[in-house]
Amino acid sequence: MAGTPFAEMQGVSKSFSGNQVLKNVNFAINKGEIHALVGENGAGKSTLIKILTGIHKRDDGVIRLNGKEVHFSHPKQAEEEGIMVIHQELNIIPHLTVTENMFLGKNITYGKTGILNTKEMKKQCEANLQKLGVSNIDPDEVAGNLSVGKQQMIEIARATSTNAELIVMDEPTAALTDREIESLFKVVESLRKQGVAVIYISHRMEEIFRICDRITVLRDGEYIGTEKIFDVDFDKIVKMMVGRELGDRFPERHHTAGNVVFEVKHLARKGLFDDISFSVREGEILGVAGLMGAGRSEIMETIFGYSGKQYGSIHLNGQELAIKHPSDAIKAGIGFITEDRKSKGLLTDFSIGDNISITNMTSISSNGVILAKKEHQLITELMNRLNVKATGADQETKTLSGGNQQKVVIAKWLGIEPKLLILDEPTRGVDVGAKKEIYTIMNELTKSGVAIIMVSSELPEILGVSDRIMVIHEGKIAKLFDRHEADQEKIMTAAAGGEQIEMEG
Amino acid sequence: MKWKDNLLKDFSKLGPLIGLIMMVIFLGFMSDSFFTLDNIFNLLRQISVNALIAFGMTFVILTAGIDLSVGSLLALGSALTAGLLAGGMDPVLAILLGLLIGLGLGAVNGLIITKGKVAPFIATLATMTIYRGATLVYTDGRPITGLSDSFAFEMIGRGYVFGIPFPVILMLAVFLILYFVLRKTVFGRQVYAVGGNEEASILSGIKADRVKIGVYSLTGMLSVLAGIILTSRLNSAQPTAGEMFELDAIAAVVIGGTSLMGGRGRITGTLIGALIIGVIDNGLNLMNVSSFYQQIVKGGVILLAVLLDRKSK
Numbered sequence: 001m002a003g004t005p006f007a008e009m010q011g012v013s014k015s016f017s018g019n020q021v022l023k024n025v026n027f028a029i030n031k032g033e034i035h036a037l038v039g040e041n042g043a044g045k046s047t048l049i050k051i052l053t054g055i056h057k058r059d060d061g062v063i064r065l066n067g068k069e070v071h072f073s074h075p076k077q078a079e080e081e082g083i084m085v086i087h088q089e090l091n092i093i094p095h096l097t098v099t100e101n102m103f104l105g106k107n108i109t110y111g112k113t114g115i116l117n118t119k120e121m122k123k124q125c126e127a128n129l130q131k132l133g134v135s136n137i138d139p140d141e142v143a144g145n146l147s148v149g150k151q152q153m154i155e156i157a158r159a160t161s162t163n164a165e166l167i168v169m170d171e172p173t174a175a176l177t178d179r180e181i182e183s184l185f186k187v188v189e190s191l192r193k194q195g196v197a198v199i200y201i202s203h204r205m206e207e208i209f210r211i212c213d214r215i216t217v218l219r220d221g222e223y224i225g226t227e228k229i230f231d232v233d234f235d236k237i238v239k240m241m242v243g244r245e246l247g248d249r250f251p252e253r254h255h256t257a258g259n260v261v262f263e264v265k266h267l268a269r270k271g272l273f274d275d276i277s278f279s280v281r282e283g284e285i286l287g288v289a290g291l292m293g294a295g296r297s298e299i300m301e302t303i304f305g306y307s308g309k310q311y312g313s314i315h316l317n318g319q320e321l322a323i324k325h326p327s328d329a330i331k332a333g334i335g336f337i338t339e340d341r342k343s344k345g346l347l348t349d350f351s352i353g354d355n356i357s358i359t360n361m362t363s364i365s366s367n368g369v370i371l372a373k374k375e376h377q378l379i380t381e382l383m384n385r386l387n388v389k390a391t392g393a394d395q396e397t398k399t400l401s402g403g404n405q406q407k408v409v410i411a412k413w414l415g416i417e418p419k420l421l422i423l424d425e426p427t428r429g430v431d432v433g434a435k436k437e438i439y440t441i442m443n444e445l446t447k448s449g450v451a452i453i454m455v456s457s458e459l460p461e462i463l464g465v466s467d468r469i470m471v472i473h474e475g476k477i478a479k480l481f482d483r484h485e486a487d488q489e490k491i492m493t494a495a496a497g498g499e500q501i502e503m504e505g
Numbered sequence: 506m507k508w509k510d511n512l513l514k515d516f517s518k519l520g521p522l523i524g525l526i527m528m529v530i531f532l533g534f535m536s537d538s539f540f541t542l543d544n545i546f547n548l549l550r551q552i553s554v555n556a557l558i559a560f561g562m563t564f565v566i567l568t569a570g571i572d573l574s575v576g577s578l579l580a581l582g583s584a585l586t587a588g589l590l591a592g593g594m595d596p597v598l599a600i601l602l603g604l605l606i607g608l609g610l611g612a613v614n615g616l617i618i619t620k621g622k623v624a625p626f627i628a629t630l631a632t633m634t635i636y637r638g639a640t641l642v643y644t645d646g647r648p649i650t651g652l653s654d655s656f657a658f659e660m661i662g663r664g665y666v667f668g669i670p671f672p673v674i675l676m677l678a679v680f681l682i683l684y685f686v687l688r689k690t691v692f693g694r695q696v697y698a699v700g701g702n703e704e705a706s707i708l709s710g711i712k713a714d715r716v717k718i719g720v721y722s723l724t725g726m727l728s729v730l731a732g733i734i735l736t737s738r739l740n741s742a743q744p745t746a747g748e749m750f751e752l753d754a755i756a757a758v759v760i761g762g763t764s765l766m767g768g769r770g771r772i773t774g775t776l777i778g779a780l781i782i783g784v785i786d787n788g789l790n791l792m793n794v795s796s797f798y799q800q801i802v803k804g805g806v807i808l809l810a811v812l813l814d815r816k817s818k
Contacts, residue, residue: 326710327711338708346705349701350698350701354698359709359710361695369689370690370691
């Protein structure tokens, strides 16, 4: 693919109020190329994209489209040149139909009457979806009833319908099920065939190796390099991203399981899951795999007393617990790191300190009055223990990187000295370096006897961290593996319902 | 003590304070009688009723709620208290019972909102009407007079301590207590957390329903306290007392910079907001501005305060 690249950025620099976030960065992408842009959180990926799409102005450097220098001062101009962004938070209005969403802001009317030509829009909507090879979306369906994956397809179709030549996808698979990821990859392939360039931003290396042609790595706002995907491997990329050898991806784990700490018997919730029985031992990590929507998070929320009425029983250290509210679970010594960090895990408008205090009120107060000294001590101690990188305990958590946010969430639960810690997708949206730190923390916790349940959709993580693996399929336990007898294929088969239910013992 | 430093920091952070000072200086020039001790005390005493309600409203709004029923609740609570007094009950006991009634009526609001899962606006819109109707039924639409002439009852609305009107002292005492509660107690933190993100706070073990019932109960009690001050001042309980009071209370909270979305705000701001509203009323009266125009000015100031607050963010 020689010749002029479709888009080229050369020597781009940018500072925000004296703080340089991009230093002399180069980036080029050809037509029909899928180009991964990677780097830890704060490496400058989003700033680079914002400069490319005209949201920010560059301080220095050149941007060329088809060899011609361009100066965008508004996102509209970039759009007119065919540059589109599919954000992580989709721009879909849930109570409008698929067609209405597709033609948002550019409705087709009968002349200038202002009367909508719904027939024509529906026809074009179908054609746009067809062009991507998507056939299972009804144009008249209300968008909010569709899965996130299908909503994403609408956005991609909307982008391509306005002859997009470059589509930026920001963590496109973060909220997709495995099946949806497969459909997304098919769509990306068809974009490639149509000559559309795709910038693919993701933390998931497996995906990058599967679909990308080249990869560009940024670190601390600096351009580290661009490589053909066949010339590099996982370790090399991580080294480029982190700037040092990270060593093994997962810390070494020696575990000696103790007594059974936590046990669930015949847990069920109508329509969501049924007859869930399992146990976790002292110092053990139980990995929970399964497809999205299999009921994993719902099981954990029920154990924690957050949702719904429960059937069955929950036992901690041999005693049955009556959990009616998360506060009961916390009192018993259970901590729960939720899947959705921003809406359920953190008070994002509040400071790091406030977030840590909130679960630890009993230990930092007396007769309902907060003891400032104790509170300060606890916050400092936990921030240090988890190596939270911030300007101080007063920093608002919404300004932290994903990895640091997750560390704050873990910190607030370590304060209660849990006997059982449930982690739901603990490394989602977390960069490689912080991921390993989180695994190490989990390891240390188990050494001190904490039992851990980890729900994850990333199979390498499940295999790399767990001592035992429980696979959930459509609300039921499909299979229980010991670590050494499981591999990706076996887990996938069980998660997809490929094997008959087989209980342990 | 550290929280005293915070108190000062809180005040200085607030733009409304500057507005208040400017208004006071302006009125000092415009009217000779503004800076007299009589007028200042009169002003503060007028403010105390709205401020007490607005303090409670601050808690409610911090949880992302609203309470429209405060005015009606005030009327019902003070009518019932007046009934007890007219029936010859010991005044201290009657006042305490009155406050408990306020607490209960507020708790009803909270229960409808949490257990009934009714939006606060709708729930308190309904109880606003119900409480007012109940007041009219109980009083038969006539004022209750012939109340106690005991020291305690006279003191609460008409009394002075060291030359300072008792309601003003009461207002300041309640302010200090609530300031402490918001900043230094577990309950205060929970109020902010529930307003900031209810889901996340429940998942952190906070009983959000209890916190909400708590803030509405507190507001109910403070509304009746304000009502008893009024009753004592007039030496009678009016069935129409407290009409439109909810608007002044909400205005004081909003002028004070507390976000209607919940989770953000300060009770010091509310005190300043209540002072601003009081100064406008008082100042325009001194300047002989017609009460028709007064309303326009007040509405304008509320808008201005919110717009300036938005700008500064």
